[in-house]
Amino acid sequence: MVSTYHYLFLGAALFTIGIIGVLTRRNILVILMSIELMMNAVNINLIAFSDHFHHATGQIFAIFVITVAAAEAAVGLGIVIAMFKNKETMNINEIDIMKW
């Protein structure tokens, strides 16, 4: 019998993989992909609770999370392109203009 519990563990594992990707990788595109992984983990949790309580609100919030993910990907990739035009790199360690 599969329960909400299983889905919450899966969501936690996926979120942690996304965290590891954001913290360890140096390629900015992989970091953006890891953020998408984390948003998917949140969506799994929301929909698991929507199924658990038999209530549609979780699914509505998942739709909003997907909307925010689409907006974030569009703006983030726009920033990546603008940055690549200026510095010819995708390595975040070389993009340190605002580092003190």
Added chain:
Amino acid sequence: MLELILFYIFGAITIVSAILVITQKNVVHSAVFLASTLLSVAGLFLTLHAEFLAGVQVIVYVGGILVLFVFVIMLISLERSVTERQFNRQWLIALIAAAALITEFGYGIYRGRDSFLIPPADAQATADTLTGNTQIVGTALFTNFLLPFEIASILLLVAIVGAVVLSKRKTQVD
């Protein structure tokens, strides 16, 4: 039983391809494994009786966001970044922090496991209201959640304008 088998199949594909997304050297391979992760998450949505969300996941994520990623990968030359070192110097600290996080998550979910095994008291009364999934979601979206829906549309408009402004060629100022 079928639900359990499907959960483990889709869950295993999700976790394995998510790990491959963050460990591949080539960004194109990462994008391909991201597609596999997103599709199996859509499968998980199907096992959770969220058919509309599964469709939205495939159309918006795989058909929209991922294609955007692949376009950007195509625009940006890859030759140099493949030969570079892929991981930060602080990767060990990051792994320890992530291990602490998953331990916390796991402990929290494990402590509350009893409340997930039994459905809530009023679940049976509303059990049959989630059958027409798309209709339920649409009705809720356009009645109770109309204001957030409109705010989301404004957010998308701002994102479109912002993406165009950020990525357009800089005009010469004389």
